[in-house]
Amino acid sequence: MVEPWLRGSRTEIEPIRRAVLHALDLAEEDLYRWSKDLSQDELHARPHHLPSVAFQLRHIARSLDRLLTYAEGGSLTEIQLILLRSEADPQGTPEEIFAELGGALATSRDRVLAMTSGFGELRYVGRHRLPVTLGGLLVHIADHTQRHVGQAITTAKVIIGLRQKD
Template sequence: MEQQPEAWMRGPVPGVEPLLMPAAHALIGAAEDVRRAAEGLSAEMLWARPGGAASVGFHIAHAAGSLDRLLAYARGEALSPEQFAYLAAEQEPGNPPLDAATLLARFDAQVERALAQIRATPVDSLLEPRGIGRRQLPSNVLGLLFHAAEHTQRHTGQAVTTARIVRGLAAD
C-alpha cells in the first residue's frame, strides 16, 4: 500500500481559507499521527508513565481538551464548567481506564469540530482581539487558531514518542 504524503503536501483542504490552511493541515496530520501511535495499545500501555513521563493517554486527552479550550477563546467565549472538569481529569486514566478507541473517538471528534470552526472563520476576523483565561491575556483569532494547531502537534509528537517507548518496553 502506497503511503500518502503528509497532510500539508496534499493540497488545499476544501472550505479552508488559504491563510488558515497551515492550521488545518497541522490538525489533520495530528489526527493521523495520534491514531497510528495509539492503535493497538492496551489501556495499561496507554496510561503507562515510563521514567515518570506523561502517558500517551494524557497527551491524547490533553490535546483534545486544550483544542476545545483554545477554540472557545478564539470564539470569544469563557470556558464552561464542563471544560474545567475535563481539564481537571485529563491526567487521570479513569476507572476503568479509558481505552484507545474512546480516547481516539474524543480526539477525532474534537479535530473535526476544530476544522469546522476554521472553515467558518472569516478572514476579516483573524486580527480581532481575544482574551485568554481569567486574566484575559491578549491574543487574537489568528493567534489562537495557530496556537491550537501547534499545541496539538506538540502533544501529538509526545504521544508518538511515548508510544514507541511503551511498545519497546513491552517487547523487552
C-alpha cells in the same frame, strides 16, 4: 507518506485556517499510526514518569475545545474546567479515548471552518484575559496540538520499545 500540507488539499481556504486544518489532519494521522495498537494498560502507562499517551490524547482533544472557545470570543464553562482537571486521570478504554479524540478533531475542523472574522481581531485567553489576535490564537492551536502529538508519539515509542524487550 506525504504530509497533509503537501498534498495540495484545502486550497479553497486561505492559508492560516488551511494550515490549522492541515495540522489537525496530521495530528490525527500520526496519533492513530503510533497509538491505535496500544493496549488499555499501555495507553495509561507512564514509562520513566512521562505523561501517558491517554493523557496526551485527552489533552489534545480538550485543549482544542478550550482554545477554540477563546478563538470564538467565549469564556470557558465549568464543564470545560472540570474536564481540564481530569485529563491525567488514568481512566477510559482505548475506544472511549479515541472516540473523544476523533470527535474533538472533527468538531475542531468544523469550528475553524466557521471562523470568518479577521485574523487581526482581538481575543482574550485565560482567566487573566490575556489579549491575543485571532490569527495568533489559530497558529497556537496548530503549534500546541503538534507539540502534544510529539509527546504522545515519544511515549508510545518508549512503550513499544519496552514491550519488545519483554
